[in-house]
Amino acid sequence: MDGFKRRSEKKKLDIIQASFLLFMEYGIQKVSISEIAKKAHVSQVTIYNYFENKHNLIYETYKFYIDNEVSDFIKLVKEDIPFPEKIKKLILQSRQASAQIHEEFYQYMIQDYSKEHNYLELSYTEQVLPYFDELIHEGKKNGFIDKQLSNQVIMMYIQMFAEYTKKEEVSMALLPNSEEFSKVFFYGLFGYKDTNKLNL
Template sequence: MDGFQRRREQKKLNILEAALQLFMDFGVQKVSISDIAKKANVSQVTIYNYFESKHNLVNEVFLYYIDKASSNFEKVIHSDKPFPEKIKMIIFNKKEVASSINEEFYQYLMKEYSSEGNYIEKIYAEKAVPYLHLLFKEGKDQGYIDQNLSEEAMLFYIYMLKDYIQREDVYQKILPLTEDITNIFFYGIMGKERE
């Protein structure tokens, strides 16, 4: 990649990152192209040259956000941290996202998530499920997950939760419960300190 192409890609990344931060803070509707241009230190024309419309920019930010979340999840899974620390990092990240994401932007993401054949489904099938297999295996190998639990049962539970979350009447209410749901998934209803 030559210098021009590298600068062009960096400028696009700066726009996506600026838009994501603003959408996370204020939602999609309240953020203007002018706001994004100011934060990204580019002109509004530059944004339209890259994305053509705010609608296209929002879609690109959505894809960028999902890729970024997937990459962060992958880093945790492949880190050399002990299994309990990985679980804490995953839970903490979910908690941080839940407390920092704007409600309107979250609703947009979930509406996109609930459509058939969406990008999140693709990333989930291609990346998240294989990473979960690795995490389950590591948890069993280190004695943190009951050896008698089958991966099929654990994945079934995840799919069940995922399918339920995709319902519109559910995803509108789930944001404040993210931390509790994640804790129940990883620690059960008995909590962390089971003897």
């Protein structure tokens, strides 16, 4: 990659990051190209040169966001900590500011461009799936997950928790109950009627 290209790539990333930050703060639809331009210290036209139109910029920002999420997740799965620790991190760690942005991207993509959105979700799923399988395998092997449950359902269950706890409000309300909440994760509402080997 020559000097031109490298600089160019860097600028593209600058723009994406600026737009991501603004999207997080004000929501996607509220942010104008001119604001992004100002924040990224480029002219509006430069943005158009790189992304052609606003939709493309949003799309690429969404991709950027998802790529980050994915690599975070993979890193977590590979970490050398006990299974319940991993789950706790996955469920409780309201990852930085990412709070509500997920839903908004989701909404935006669904409404305007459902095809691309699906494509993205798909590729994301495919990337993530193997690691999810690995995680579930680990859980089953170590006796934390019922072996009779299908991976499909387990995955949805985990994702549900992860998504839910990312909401700002929720994470607030959870603060004093996080232990209990993790326990519910494993034992459901019915609870564990036996000796608690989990030590959550």
